[in-house]
Amino acid sequence: MSLLRSLERPPPSALPEDASAFLAQLGGPTCIRVPGRDRSRTRVATTLLHGNEPSGLRAFLGWLRGGAEPAVDAHLIVASVQAALEPPGFSHRMLPGRRDLNRCFHGPFDDTEGALAQEILRAIREAEPEALIDIHNNTGHNPSYGVGVEVTPEALALVSRFGSAFVWSHLRLGALMEVLRDIPSATVEVGRSGDPEADAVALRGLTRFLGDETLDADPAVPMRVLVTPMRVCVREGARLLVSDLPPDAAHPADLVIRADLDRHNFERIEPGTRLGWVREGTRPLVLLDEDGRDRADFYFEVRGGALIVRRSIIPIMITTDPAVAASDCLFYVVRERDAAT
Ligand SMILES: [Zn+2]
Structure with missing residues (x-):
């Protein structure tokens, strides 16, 4: 049985306003598919690899409830649904005693988290996306910034929709980004969990990522690269x-x-x-x-x-x-x- 369900875009009227209610409705890891104006291209957004980082999920929900049509097909992948639902809600990075999903993408794939990581990778590969973003929150007071394993114009352009700093990381942890080198992609850290500003940054960035016809850099955002x-x-x-x-x-x-x-x-x-x-x-x-x-x-x-x-x-x-x-x-x-x- 597949761990990652596939769901066609639900109508905005079928979606609750509350993110926890939305998760309960999904019931488990889900890929939500939304047809775009140009059906020949696809963009993927992932979120909730960590259950205590809800800004990306709230952005998905806000964007879906808004009813906008994306420029190209959009696949929205919501990952650690059970960890996020674990009481009191959005407080567990992963389920107690289990592996951190965003450390599982190099394998081994023989436990639940590993198997889910493998299915997420398969879904991304099958979509052959032109770009991917992975939305996280962090702790502490940070501006919104991106992280990636390579500094490319495409990655900087993706991050510019969320913030003006890009951290070029050499760390090898088993994170999703490390295995997607052939796809223009970036992780974005939109700010502190629970901060309404972080939620707003995520929704604004996602709306542009899905709505923009092309994913060129925003010339108004000078990017700072930190290595x-x-x-x-x-x-x-x-x-x-x-x-x-x-x-x-x-x-x-x-x-x-x-x-x-x-x-x-x-x-x-x-x-x-x-x-x-x-x-x-x-x-x-x-x-x-x-x-x-x-x-x-x-x-x-x-x-x-x-x-x-x-x-x-x-x-x-x-x-x-x-x-x-x-x-x-x-x-x-x-x-x-x-x-x-
Ligand atoms: Zn995270």
């Missing part, structure tokens, strides 16, 4: 605190990160800036470059207990959620393309 993400992580076992005060006996920590740090995503942070504090005698911060080398001492120093930036950096995807920082990383460091560090 080579390096990961800044908290060393295993180190205690992290998010606070505007240094650690003390009442608030012990090996590393304290300024509470407002995530307001500086995508901004250049100049040498001498204090990011937080470090407990004397500890090295709680790790900065891993592409080759997995720790370059923390090159970029940061500790002066009188304060954690100071030594070289200009651009941090992105900063999280001030200690649980996320512990399980993944604190932030990424990127540089402008063509700029030397």
